[in-house]
Amino acid sequence: MRRSNTTRLSRLLFHERRLSKSGYKLIAGIDEAGRGPLAGPVVAGAVILKATDFTCEVDDSKKLSPKKRENAYRQIMEKAYVGIGIIDEKIIDSINIYQATIKAMEMALAGLGINADYVIVDGTMKISATCPIKCIIGGDSKSLSIAAASIVAKVTRDRIMEKYHKKYPQYGFKKHKGYPTKEHREALLVYGPSLIHRRTFGPVRALLDGREEVT
Secondary structure, three states, rough: OOHHHHEEEEEEHHHHHHHHHHOOOEEEEEEEOOOOEEEOOOOEEEEEEEEOOOOOOOHHHHHHOHHHHHHHHHHHHHHEEEEEEEHHHHHHHHHOOHHHHHHHHHHHHHHOOOOOOOOOOEEOOOOOOOOEEEEEEOHHHHOOHHHHHHHHHHHHHHHHHHHHHHHHHHHHHHHHHOOOOOOHHHHHHHHHOOEEEEOOEEEEEEEEHOOOHHH
């Protein structure tokens, strides 16, 4: 397991090592969680690694179990500068999910507490920064910094949705985290949208006519 983890970390550090050889030392990886759900915020994480000697598995958050994500999250918080950006459903509805995701990423970058020399972003999100930026499609599986950012974003958002579950237990947020599962869609049909549902997302918008909001 240790050798496997070392091999994976080495593979995921390809971009960071190449940038480091070019003179960039503070390399920030950025990723998001929550673009697709029907409810709750979109969350972005920004991570500059201080060390890479992780004893747990750090990879694309979607590949990890909740327990592994929590373990990785704790080590990332110890071994990195971390910034988090949270944009709620009201802003998502007012500016659209793409712009809200960019806003969350820029907020996370600003929250690092240190200026990055270079930024690598998962996907094709065109964020603004005071340093060079590179977008990497599938970056959460190709860069350790982006993978760490994906874990930070996912764990942070999951915790938010678990808190919302206590207020709105009828929707099952603890289980599906607001994503449009069959269970979630069925709950929407029964109870209508809550105050944290995204009004501009199709399944929610379709239910708003003639239905009362859940307060």
